[in-house]
Amino acid sequence: MTPSRAATLVALRRVGKTFPNGTVALAELDLDVRAGEFLALLGPSGCGKSTALRLIAGLTAPTQGAVAWPQAQHAMRSDGRIGFVFQEPTLMPWASVSDNVALPLKLRGAPAATTVARVEATLARVGLEKFGSAYPRELSGGMRMRVSIARALVTEPQILLMDEPFAALDEITRFKLNDDLLQMWQTLRTTIVFVTHSVFESVYLASRVVVMAARPGRVFTELAIDAPYPRDAAFRTSSDYAAICRRTSDALAGAMAAGGGA
Amino acid sequence: MTDRMLRIVLPIAVLVLGLAIWEAVVRLENIPPYVLPAPGAILQTLIADRILLLRSLGVTLTTTVEGFLLATVGGVGLAILFNQSRLVEYSLYPYAVILQVTPIVAVAPLLLIYLPQQAAVLVCAWIVAFFPVLANTTLGLNSVDRNLAALFSLYGASRRQVLWRLELPSALPYILGGLRIAGGLSLIGAVVAEIAAGSAGAGSGLAYRIAESGYRLNIPRMFAALLLLSVAGIVIFYLLSLVNHLALRHWHESALEAEK
Numbered sequence: 023m024t025p026s027r028a029a030t031l032v033a034l035r036r037v038g039k040t041f042p043n044g045t046v047a048l049a050e051l052d053l054d055v056r057a058g059e060f061l062a063l064l065g066p067s068g069c070g071k072s073t074a075l076r077l078i079a080g081l082t083a084p085t086q087g088a089v090a091w092p093q094a095q096h097a098m099r100s101d102g103r104i105g106f107v108f109q110e111p112t113l114m115p116w117a118s119v120s121d122n123v124a125l126p127l128k129l130r131g132a133p134a135a136t137t138v139a140r141v142e143a144t145l146a147r148v149g150l151e152k153f154g155s156a157y158p159r160e161l162s163g164g165m166r167m168r169v170s171i172a173r174a175l176v177t178e179p180q181i182l183l184m185d186e187p188f189a190a191l192d193e194i195t196r197f198k199l200n201d202d203l204l205q206m207w208q209t210l211r212t213t214i215v216f217v218t219h220s221v222f223e224s225v226y227l228a229s230r231v232v233v234m235a236a237r238p239g240r241v242f243t244e245l246a247i248d249a250p251y252p253r254d255a256a257f258r259t260s261s262d263y264a265a266i267c268r269r270t271s272d273a274l275a276g277a278m279a280a281g282g283g284a
Numbered sequence: 285m286t287d288r289m290l291r292i293v294l295p296i297a298v299l300v301l302g303l304a305i306w307e308a309v310v311r312l313e314n315i316p317p318y319v320l321p322a323p324g325a326i327l328q329t330l331i332a333d334r335i336l337l338l339r340s341l342g343v344t345l346t347t348t349v350e351g352f353l354l355a356t357v358g359g360v361g362l363a364i365l366f367n368q369s370r371l372v373e374y375s376l377y378p379y380a381v382i383l384q385v386t387p388i389v390a391v392a393p394l395l396l397i398y399l400p401q402q403a404a405v406l407v408c409a410w411i412v413a414f415f416p417v418l419a420n421t422t423l424g425l426n427s428v429d430r431n432l433a434a435l436f437s438l439y440g441a442s443r444r445q446v447l448w449r450l451e452l453p454s455a456l457p458y459i460l461g462g463l464r465i466a467g468g469l470s471l472i473g474a475v476v477a478e479i480a481a482g483s484a485g486a487g488s489g490l491a492y493r494i495a496e497s498g499y500r501l502n503i504p505r506m507f508a509a510l511l512l513l514s515v516a517g518i519v520i521f522y523l524l525s526l527v528n529h530l531a532l533r534h535w536h537e538s539a540l541e542a543e544k
Contacts, residue, residue: 081434106438112431115535116453129439129449157534177439 028056030092031181031213032078038086039073039239047073049238051087055181055215060207062228063217064270066278070239071217075183078215079106102126102177105212107184111166113158113173119145120154123172144176147206164195168202175206181213188223200226201254208251221270226258233273236281243273321504329504330511337493337505341512344474344489347402348520351409351470356463358410359417367425367451368443384415388473392480405477405489412473413466420462424455457536460528467520475513490516 034053040046048070055061055078063071076082077089094103113122120141127137145151148168158166167187174182188196204227207214218224224231228247235242249262257263285293303323309315310322317325330337362380366373388408395404428451436446478491490509497505532539 076434079434079438081438102439104438106435108431108435110431112429112435114432114450114453116456125435125449126439129436129441129445159535 028058030054031057033090033092034074034077034084034087035090036087037074037077037084037089039070039077039082040085046238048077048084049086049240051240053232053241055213057093057180058211058213060204060214060216060227060229062224062231063215063234064219064221064224064231064274065234065239065242066219066236066274066281068239069234069236069277069281071234072185073239074234075106075185075215075217078181079104079183081106102130103180105174105177105179105182107167107170107174107182107187109186109189111158111163111170113166113169115158117157118154119150119156119158119161119169122158122169123176125173126177140176144172147175148172148202162195163191164199167191167199171203171206175210175212178210179212181215184214184216186217186219189219196223197258203227204251204253221267221274225263225266225270226253231270231273233270233277235277242277242280245270245273318501318503321507325504326507326511330508333505333508337490337509337512340488340490340493340509341516344471344478344491344513345516347405347409347474347478347489348467348471348516350406351413351473352463352467354406354410355413355417355466355470359414359462359466360421360459362414363418363421363425364447366422367447380415380418383411388412388476389480392477395477396481401481405474405481408477408480409470409473412476413470416465416469417459417462420458420465421455424458425451427458428454457532457538460524460531464521464524464528467524468517471513471517471520 032055034051037048037051037053038046039048051070051074053074063074065071073082077084080089114125117125123144124137124141127140132140142151142154145154148171150165150168150172153161153165153169158169161169170187188199191199200223203214216224216227225247229251230244230246232244233242234240245266247266249257249266307322307324310320321329362376366377388411391411392404392408395407398404399407432450432454433446436450441449474489475491478489479495482492482495490513493509494506494513497503497509529539
C-alpha cells in the first residue's frame with residue numbers, strides 16, 4: 023500500500039485555534055491524514071501538535087477552518103471509530119484492567135457477552151491476557167500504557183490518535199512498545215496519528231512525518247519515510263535509519279529556527 | 285519493640301500512669317467525690333447506673349446515627365445537585381455556608397421553640413454534620429482527571445454515565461473523608477441540642493444526664509456519662525475509618541500499605 027495514493031480519512035483545512043487567553047495554538051494548519059498510514063506529528067513544545075490531535079478527536083473545536091471526514095457517513099465521534107491514547111495511561115484507578123478496557127463498550131451499551139469476549143481478545147493482543155482482574159496500581163508504567171492502548175483498540179477504531187504515549191517510559195520499555203505498536207498497526211491496518219517530540223521515534227514508526235513549527239503552530243514540512251515494514255532492531259541500527267534521522271533532525275532544526283527557537 | 289507495638293503500648297502506659305496518679309491524689313488528699321471522684325468511683329458509678337446510662341447512650345446514639353445518615357444523604361445529594369446545575373449552586377450555596385458558620389449552640393434553643401424536641405435535636409445533629417459532606421463531595425466531583433473526562437466525552441457518555449462511572453467514583457475518597465468528619469460532628473450536634481433541651485427541662489440522652497447530674501452535684505455520674513460519650517465518639521471514628529479502608533484499599537493512595 024502506498025500511503026500517498028490512499029484516500030484522505032480526515033482533512034484539516036486552514037484550521038486555527040486560539041485559546042480564550044489569547045494564545046494562538048494553531049494558525050492556517052492544512053493537514054491530510056490518509057487511510058491506513060502511520061503519520062507522526064513531530065515538533066518542539068508549543069507547536070500545537072497535541073492541539074491538532076484533540077481537534078481531530080473532536081475534543082476541542084477549531085476557532086477557524088474545519089476538520090472534515092470525507093468518507094464518513096455518520097459522525098465519527100461517539101461511535102468508537104476514534105481511539106485516543108494520552109501521554110499518561112489515564113486509567114480509572116478504582117476499576118480493574120478488564121473494566122477499564124471495557125469502558126468504551128459499556129458507555130455505548132454493548133451487550134455483556136460481546137463486551138467480555140472483545141475485552142479478552144484485546145487484552146491478549148497487547149499481551150495482558152493474565153492481568154484482567156488486576157488493578158492499575160499493581161502494574162508497571164509500561165503495562166498501564168498497554169492497558170490504555172487496549173482500551174483505545176477495543177472498539178476497533180478506524181483511526182488511533184496517540185499523544186506522546188511513550189514519552190514517560192524508560193527506553194527499553196519504549197522500544198518494546200514501539201515494536202508491538204508497529205506489529206498491531208500492520209495486523210489491524212488502522213490509521214495512526216502519533217504525536218512525538220522524538221526524531222528517532224517518529225522515523226522508526228511512521229510512514230510519513232509531518233514537522234510542525236511553533237508560534238503560531240503550523241506545518242513546516244513533511245517527509246515520507248520509505249523504509250519498508252516490518253521494521254525491527256536491524257532497521258534501528260541501519261545506516262538508512264541514521265540517514266533519515268539526520269534529514270528529519272535538519273527539518274526539525276529548520277522548524278525551530280522558523281518558530282523563533284525553543 | 286516494633287514501631288507498631290509502640291503505637292499501642294505507649295498510649296496505654298500513659299493512660300494507666302495517669303489513672304494511677306489520679307487515684308493516688310484523690311485518696312492521699314482525701315478529696316470528696318463531689319469535687320473530684322477517683323477513677324475507681326467513676327467505674328463503680330458506671331456499673332451501678334448502667335441501665336440508666338446505657339438507655340441514655342442509646343437515645344443519643346440514635347440521634348447521632350439519624351443525623352449522620354441525613355447529613356450523608358443531604359450533603360452528597362446537594363453536592364450532586366450543585367454539580368448538575370450551576371443555577372441551583374449559585375442560589376443555595378450561600379445558605380449552606382450560613383448554616384455552617386452560625387454557631388449551633390446559639391441556634392439550638394430557637395429550634396427547640398419551633399420544633400418538637402426530638403426533631404430539634406435531630407436537626408441540630410444534621411446541621412452540624414452535613415456541611416463537611418457537602419464541601420468534600422463538591423471538591424471530589426470537581427477533581428475528576430481531565431483526560432478521563434475527555435475520554436468519556438469522546439465515547440459519547442451521557443450526563444448520567446459521567447456522574448455514575450466517573451465523577452462519583454473519583455469523588456469517593458473525598459466523600460468518605462467528609463463522612464469521617466461528619467460522624468464526630470453529628471455526635472457533637474446531638475450533644476449540644478440535648479444540653480440546650482436539658483436546660484429547658486426535658487430529654488433523656490447522655491448529654492442531658494451530664495447536665496442533670498451537674499445540677500445534682502452527682503459528679504461521678506457526670507464523668508461516667510462523659511466517658512461513654514467519648515467511647516461512642518471513638519467507636520464512630522474507627523467504624524468510619526474501617527469503611528473508608530474497605531472501600532478504597534484496592535486503589536486509593538490513602539488506603540495503601542506503605543511500601544517497605
